[in-house]
């Protein structure tokens with residue numbers, strides 16, 4: 001299966017910085033899977049998300065979309081990419097333009113992709129609002145008329161109105177209160193289940209990670225250069241509301257060092273017999289990489 005998104009030996013550095021924020025990153029996201037990026041603050045999770053979204057350019061390595069290097073100047077590919085990969089940000093207060101009606105906000109991707117039909121974007125906007133549990137007349141209202149959870153639903157409606165294949169989410173529920181958080185997690189889980197949406201999510205909240213993601217990439221600052229490298233582990237698919245003991249379960253930490261991971265989930269009956277994921281994908285020292293790199 002060709003990964004829908006892939007980072008191959010990628011490094012990134014912000015302008016003016018003396019060192020890479022992330023380096024030696026290999027990460028492949030298969031269609032339909034859900035991957036969480038977790039790690040300490042400043043490890044580079046948002047930076048990886050920005051690379052996957054084409055908002056930042058790698059200083060080394062390649063970002064691939066459907067197996068092809070992402071070329072920002074390749075209009076046709078970028079159009080396909082923009083339609084296929086959408087995102088939801090952390091703060092539903094700053095991510096919605098307060099001067100525009102909800103209908104106009106949700107229709108924005110349709111306009112920018114030229115997907116609003118002759119009948120206008122209204123039918124698609126109504127359907128997107130309905131999917132996230134908001135009434136169609138919400139389209140006439142303004143963001144300030146909605147509280148945080150409903151604002152995040154609006155942001156999710158905007159991200160899903162053009163029926164993307166991949167949703168990238170940066171701390172999508174961390175700005176919400178606990179009760180609202182559960183509802184938005186349920187909504188994301190339903191989108192994943194019913195639409196086969198691929199999800200890549202940054203989160204500090206392990207209960208949210210456990211509820212939504214099958215794989216976890218742990219970013220650790222490592223080595224004297226203070227670079228961050230991702231370590232990916234597989235976890236059994238949890239229920240949407242994991243029991244409390246699961247919420248406290250530690251994430252697997254794999255051997256520090258440079259390696260890449262493209263774990264394929266074994267069939268359920270094989271899972272018990274198979275060696276742990278890290279035993280198959282990492283090696284002592286600098287670890288292993290696909291294609292024979294080491």
Ligand SMILES: Nc1ncnc2c1ncn2[C@@H]1O[C@H](COP(=O)(O)OP(=O)(O)OP(=O)(O)O)[C@@H](O)[C@H]1O
Nearest residue numbers: 014015017021039040041042043044045046047048
């Ligand atoms: N626009 C920027 N310019 C310069 N440095 C930046 C910029 N954005 C992030 N950084 C730096 O890059 C490093 C990684 O930041 P990033 O936001 O990717 O980490 P993170 O793991 O998402 O952190 P957090 O969990 O706190 O959001 C940090 O040291 C941060 O200060």
